[in-house]
Amino acid sequence: MDTAPTHSDLAEIEAEWPQIAAEVDLVDAECRLLADPGDVLAKRAHRRALSALLLLLVQQANHDAALRVAPVYTLINPCPAGQAEAA
Template sequence: MLEREPTLDELAAIEAEMPSITAGVELVDAECRVLTNPGDVLARRAHRRAMSALLSLLVQQANHDAAIGVAPAHAMTTPGSALPVEAA
């Protein structure tokens, strides 16, 4: 297999995705904290903050894409009801 270095466009695309990647990692970390200690109030707060940050980024991206006329990559067809982490 021939290996190659990423192009400048590929590197720019990765850089553009870094806020979403970082927010996703922070959410997984917060979920792990909640799962290992469900009674930890600080862990639940961290989870809510991480979820809020990720959702905010997703909304910003959707608004940006809509402003420039890009079709969404996916759509939620039946979102259902979301339960807060305290109820889980």
Template sequence: MLEREPTLDELAAIEAEMPSITAGVDLVDAECRVLANPADVLARRAHRRAMSALLSLLVQEANHDAAIKPAPVYMITNLSPAAAAEAA
């Protein structure tokens, strides 16, 4: 099997994914702390912060993607009720 170095495009893609990767690792670490000691208040707080950070990042990514590629717009041209076969 031939081994090769990653291309610049591949490195850029990895770099772009690093915030998601880091947030995911932080969440798994926090989950492990909670599982190891469910009564640990600091572990539960760290888990909430890690979950919040990951969700915030996902929202930012979704908003960024929506700004780049807007959702399709559908026009309603027939305002009459749908036929029974169309409604199913």
């Protein structure tokens, strides 16, 4: 059964697009490097593409971590602190 993507599906794809584009750039740089391993510009492009992808992944991880509230632990009580204690 063929169905068109929903608005939700399209929104998810658009949200993932920066990562998809960075991964495509990395694959392109890897292909260029494999075609001519001695090419200095290919090596530089590969390092740049890898760095861009890693930076994006770190930013996404930091963003996701900021959305979750980590429990606060104290030295005396190894259980998560209550709201009043955490403040």
